[in-house]
Amino acid sequence: MKDIAxxxxxxxxTVSHVLTGKHEHYRISAATADRVRRAAREMGYRANALARxxxxxxxxxxxxAVEDLTNPFWTGVAIGAEREADREGYTLAVCNTARxxxxxxxxVALLRERRVDGLIVSPITVADRALLDLHREGYPFVQxxxxxxxxxxxxxxxxxxxGSALAVDHLVRRGRRSLAYLGGPPExxxxxxxxxGFRKALRRHGLRPASVCLIPPTPADAEAAAARLLRRRPRxxxxxxxxxxxxxxxxxxxxxxxxxxxxxxxxxxFDDIATADLLxxxxxxxxxxxxxxxxxxxxxxxxxxxxxxxxxxxxxxxxLIAR
Amino acid sequence: MKDIAxxxxxxxxTVSHVLTGKHEHYRISAATADRVRRAAREMGYRANALARxxxxxxxxxxxxAVEDLTNPFWTGVAIGAEREADREGYTLAVCNTARxxxxxxxxVALLRERRVDGLIVSPITVADRALLDLHREGYPFVQxxxxxxxxxxxxxxxxxxxGSALAVDHLVRRGRRSLAYLGGPPExxxxxxxxxGFRKALRRHGLRPASVCLIPPTPADAEAAAARLLRRRPRxxxxxxxxxxxxxxxxxxxxxxxxxxxxxxxxxxFDDIATADLLxxxxxxxxxxxxxxxxxxxxxxxxxxxxxxxxxxxxxxxxLIAR
DNA sequence: ATGAAAGCGCTAACAA
DNA sequence: TTGTTAGCGCTTTCAT
Numbered sequence: 001m002k003d004i005a006x007x008x009x010x011x012x013x014t015v016s017h018v019l020t021g022k023h024e025h026y027r028i029s030a031a032t033a034d035r036v037r038r039a040a041r042e043m044g045y046r047a048n049a050l051a052r053x054x055x056x057x058x059x060x061x062x063x064x065a066v067e068d069l070t071n072p073f074w075t076g077v078a079i080g081a082e083r084e085a086d087r088e089g090y091t092l093a094v095c096n097t098a099r100x101x102x103x104x105x106x107x108v109a110l111l112r113e114r115r116v117d118g119l120i121v122s123p124i125t126v127a128d129r130a131l132l133d134l135h136r137e138g139y140p141f142v143q144x145x146x147x148x149x150x151x152x153x154x155x156x157x158x159x160x161x162x163g164s165a166l167a168v169d170h171l172v173r174r175g176r177r178s179l180a181y182l183g184g185p186p187e188x189x190x191x192x193x194x195x196x197g198f199r200k201a202l203r204r205h206g207l208r209p210a211s212v213c214l215i216p217p218t219p220a221d222a223e224a225a226a227a228r229l230l231r232r233r234p235r236x237x238x239x240x241x242x243x244x245x246x247x248x249x250x251x252x253x254x255x256x257x258x259x260x261x262x263x264x265x266x267x268x269x270f271d272d273i274a275t276a277d278l279l280x281x282x283x284x285x286x287x288x289x290x291x292x293x294x295x296x297x298x299x300x301x302x303x304x305x306x307x308x309x310x311x312x313x314x315x316x317x318x319x320l321i322a323r
Numbered sequence: 324m325k326d327i328a329x330x331x332x333x334x335x336x337t338v339s340h341v342l343t344g345k346h347e348h349y350r351i352s353a354a355t356a357d358r359v360r361r362a363a364r365e366m367g368y369r370a371n372a373l374a375r376x377x378x379x380x381x382x383x384x385x386x387x388a389v390e391d392l393t394n395p396f397w398t399g400v401a402i403g404a405e406r407e408a409d410r411e412g413y414t415l416a417v418c419n420t421a422r423x424x425x426x427x428x429x430x431v432a433l434l435r436e437r438r439v440d441g442l443i444v445s446p447i448t449v450a451d452r453a454l455l456d457l458h459r460e461g462y463p464f465v466q467x468x469x470x471x472x473x474x475x476x477x478x479x480x481x482x483x484x485x486g487s488a489l490a491v492d493h494l495v496r497r498g499r500r501s502l503a504y505l506g507g508p509p510e511x512x513x514x515x516x517x518x519x520g521f522r523k524a525l526r527r528h529g530l531r532p533a534s535v536c537l538i539p540p541t542p543a544d545a546e547a548a549a550a551r552l553l554r555r556r557p558r559x560x561x562x563x564x565x566x567x568x569x570x571x572x573x574x575x576x577x578x579x580x581x582x583x584x585x586x587x588x589x590x591x592x593f594d595d596i597a598t599a600d601l602l603x604x605x606x607x608x609x610x611x612x613x614x615x616x617x618x619x620x621x622x623x624x625x626x627x628x629x630x631x632x633x634x635x636x637x638x639x640x641x642x643l644i645a646r
Numbered sequence: 647a648t649g650a651a652a653g654c655g656c657t658a659a660c661a662a
Numbered sequence: 663t664t665g666t667t668a669g670c671g672c673t674t675t676c677a678t
Contacts, residue, residue, distance in 0.1 A: 351647065374670070379673075
């Protein structure tokens with residue numbers, strides 16, 4: 001800017017006004033604005049984003065803390081959020097915490113030290129305490145998939161309960177009566193809502209759960225739990241897995257059991273499976289609009305970062321993919 | 324820093340020396356260093372990364388341009404790269420270009436405007452021309468999966484040819500003689516090497532390709548091409564898909580054909596499939612160490628960014644997962 | 647072993 | 663319609 005100003009015998013200020021598009025506001029003459037722009041082009045001027053960020057105290061960057069990029073849910077969220085960030089001129093740092101405490105702390109540090117302007121995160125991925133601290137300090141963040149108490153920042157998530165209801169209704173419609181639930185720990189809000197939805201829907205049909213297994217949400221744990229369920233007499237005629245990894249475990253257990261699907265029992269899982277049509281066993285899924293979650297979250301974050309009000313909760317409808 | 328200095332009646336310089344860990348070099352007394360650190364803690368000092376980046380002309384951040392976060396290859400790379408970036412104190416911006424030209428341009432602009440210090444990218448994801456420009460301007464980047472001519476910056480990739488050889492050897496060992504190749508356009512170096520490896524390996528066994536289909540690397544295109552192949556007489560007794568999406572298409576075609584695997588034919592695909600054990604048809608895969616690719620790429624990028632020399636090519640061995 | 651001072655590139659309040 | 667000036671928080675050179 002200085003060089004341009006010198007060459008044009010203008011002040012650096014004027015150049016700045018033009019180059020930042022504020023010439024209207026400062027009533028710079030069209031002719032001058034033109035000269036500045038031309039010179040800038042000729043001289044190969046490139047704005048120094050670092051200087052600008054420093055001066056404005058804003059890096060136009062945000063972070064997305066993800067607990068497992070291996071999970072298509074989070075990949076989808078990342079895609080959506082990144083897309084929106086790009087549209088808004090923000091840089092999005094994607095941080096994979098992999099549920100390692102040390103890495104969670106670093107995400108928060110990132111926000112504080114690198115002066116990232118905002119954060120998209122799901123509680124658990126970053127400990128509640130840290131989030132409450134951030135909240136108190138006024139750092140804007142948007143929650144995904146689940147939320148914590150005592151924070152009026154928004155949460156964007158699928159209507160978990162509704163998803164479970166879709167699953168139950170589907171199974172009951174197909175004549176199943178003995179449904180078993182396999183879900184993660186209900187301390188995690190996600191699973192609490194999914195379980196609650198499951199229970200409520202069953203009640204609506206005048207049924208009771210054949211079983212409710214609360215286990216760590218991994219394929220191995222689900223496989224073991226499902227195997228146990230399948231040995232029970234009477235055997236449940238439907239298994240409902242409350243997330244992708246649980247459903248994969250269920251599928252493995254059923255496959256090993258040699259039972260036939262859908263003759264002997266039916267399987268429904270939360271989260272769609274990309275290769276579902278190629279699997280040996282048919283599985284109905286409750287699909288989430290993951291990219292939309294990411295997009296919405298980022299848009300709300302922008303609102304927050306600009307001091308605009310944002311709703312406390314955005315619920316997206318799930319979709320049943322029957323198979 | 325100023326506040327700390329005032330409180331301690333020291334100069335800001337001294338405080339800076341201590342807080343940036345350079346007190347050894349500047350021979351600050353241990354006592355002073357201690358006082359400074361204590362005060363910093365008490366006063367809740369947090370370094371302002373924005374100011375530092377501005378002053379040092381580097382943001383300690385890098386970008387990873389990915390063409391499709393939906394592809395586990397890229398997710399794996401992202402996980403690996405992010406992990407390493409974190410270890411090195413860098414922030415990694417993951418950019419999903421989704422093969423949209425406009426978005427590719429933005430990635431390059433990001434680098435130029437210096438919000439990031441370096442780039443990890445695969446050619447095609449960002450057009451060759453843009454990369455050559457960057458190279459000429461001296462901006463550091465590391466290539467992934469494939470590389471362009473005229474650039475001595477490193478490329479980290481799986482040994483594609485070796486992967487194809489693993490596939491061919493496996494099939495021949497199992498008695499297959501009539502192998503068909505389905506791959507993406509050989510203008511993309513990745514596919515060129517995979518095809519070449521396929522051809523060479525066959526020749527080594529005294530065989531010739533039953534067929535070579537060069538198609539867009541999507542499930543739909545592969546499904547159509549594979550269906551055509553399966554109608555041929557004589558029918559190939561093995562199909563080799565040169566990437567994940569091609570292999571998924573092949574699996575669909577074979578499934579619809581009603582042919583039995585492995586009795587009638589066998590399938591091998593480049594890139595592992597997470598749910599392979601649950602699929603209706605067994606599929607052998609050539610697995611890449613995707614996270615390692617990401618990690619290595621980032622480490623090389625750090626070397627480049629610090630002006631250290633880096634090798635032109637890093638080849639990682641693939642691994643056959645027979646099924 | 648510590649400090650003074652300059653400056654990184656930009657923005658904005660204010661003056662003219 | 664344009665310019666003057668100060669300053670953002672930090673690092674670094676040079677002095678002391």
